[in-house]
Amino acid sequence: MAEQEKSEENNLSTVLKYFDAWNNHDLNRLCALTSVDITLEDWEIQAIGRDKFLNANEKIFSDNDGINAKLINSFVNAEEVIAILEITIPEGNEKLAVIDHFKFSGGKISQIKAYRGF
């Protein structure tokens, strides 16, 4: 049990680091936090593998200058984390309610599925 708690703590900590890297548009740190075979899926993007994951994020950052994710709440269970987010896109003054569902493998993020609030 203590081992699982430690693992959950580490996973949550990784998610916090992920959003810090994401908000700083730091692709090197995103690379370090994710597994080689990471998959990213949202309502527009499907990227399989770390290279495509990084390319997809690079495009998000270049298309949406100043895009920022504010973590509202999070829930962790074993190798999964749910992050409830408010994404701000300064251009157009747009705010999106989004949930990111993270899965972990070997201490790294192996899957992110993002769901847009409706």
Add this chain to the structure above:
Amino acid sequence: MFTNLITDVDGVLTDGGFYYSGEGKILKKFGPHDNDGFKMLVEMGIQPVAISADMLGYSITKKRMEDMGIPIHLVSASTRYKWINDRYDFRKIIFVGDGYFDIECIKASRYGVAPSNAPDIVKAAADFVTTSCGGNGVILEIALSMMNEN
């Protein structure tokens, strides 16, 4: 102890599926047992309330809820925590939901329930996971468990 049971509709009162034709969303499948469960809750002094984010299928949901005499509100998935918090006391409600957007409400409510068909992380957030899956007696199972506790 509990004032209300607030439940999501799709995936709890239905199996989560929709029947589509060229005309769009035309049918949802509701289970046969939940009406009995709602009646039992009312007898225990717990008022049921249904919420749904399904705008396209809202007329279908509304018809079923009206037939059962349950108030129904169209509330987006991402605002349901605030919607409930503005109107109810989370410390006095049972909340039932099966989706990622329901986790906040499940955790905040006095008694959070997830049906067996919910994702693992949603079930992990719940106080009670029904053995029934959505559309197959989730509300009846909750009502029976409440009755057995009293």
